[in-house]
Amino acid sequence: MSAVKLFRIAVWTAIALLCGILIGFSGYLPGTNSKEALGTGTARFGGPFQLTAHSGEAIDNATLAGKPYLVFFGFTHCPDICPTTLFELTDLMAEMGPLADRFTPLFITVDPERDTQEVLAQYMTAFDQRIVALRGNQAETDAVVKAFAAYYRKVPIEGGRYTMDHTAGIILMDAKGNFAGTLDIHEPRDTVLAKLRRLAGA
């Protein structure tokens, strides 16, 4: 076999492998149960769910209809990614000004056991007042996590305590309640701002 032929085989094998990898990962939404999201279609994404805001107001998927919103999961016993996301969002919304009125940011706790409405109400005073913290009982929490094809898990740690694993990204939903993409607060600031402006319809 000539060297040229060997080289061709090697190249085509590499291309085939690469295509396989790309196909394998396409449609994959990080941190979410992509099988479920894809299997049931986008119509199911975002609902149904029913939760209580830190202000005490009842909020469900129907209440949110007609205005874009963004959703991220977290808990107050998280010292790192959760407050960072909330502080960053606060900064970004200040920069956007009234444009940020055009979407509803939702912070949904995956730790309703410790994150009572009272805890959330105090916690949220540090952030942009347009950000809504939501909690539900165990069944309601399970339902909303499922609605966004997200993930959470209670993890026991030493001393009888626990921590929560949860989907890290921000899920964007358009005014019709359709999935409109994801956002990572660690992306370049301009990218994040562009995504938020697009969500706001600017």
Next chain:
Amino acid sequence: MFKKTTAVLVAYVTLVGPASAHDFKVGVIEINHPWSRPTPPFAPVAGGYMTLKNSGPDSDRLVQVTSPIAARAEIHRSAVEDGVASMRPVDGLALEPGVTVDFEAEKLHIMFIGPKQQLQDGDKFPATLVFEKAGTVDVEFVVQRKASEPAAEDHSGHGSSN
């Protein structure tokens, strides 16, 4: 007899000032710019960060952190894997000889549990670090909104002077 309160007080007096980066040292361990994020009111936890450098020939370990501002403090490592954020306690942080451990870069943080006060931008608070070999050192955390700028100059400074 060594009085910890005095040491903390001295640290306070000497450190209150315009210094944006601050260093501490115990034996061969250098502690660079301990800082913490501001917390929302009544936040159950606060995260602290720093850079540790072991310039000695032997490995050491950060085994304990305490602070009068928190009920307890632990070393935690966060991860985002397949889009899922997680966090686990670290049982002692290994410091290999000649290696610098940047908490932020390595997704590590000191988890201050049950902060007794809300941490606000510009605040400073004391903490004590215990290393297995180098011993105990009092440090001061600075509360700042943004992660510190990469201390590139500091690092090159260490490199050329050591």
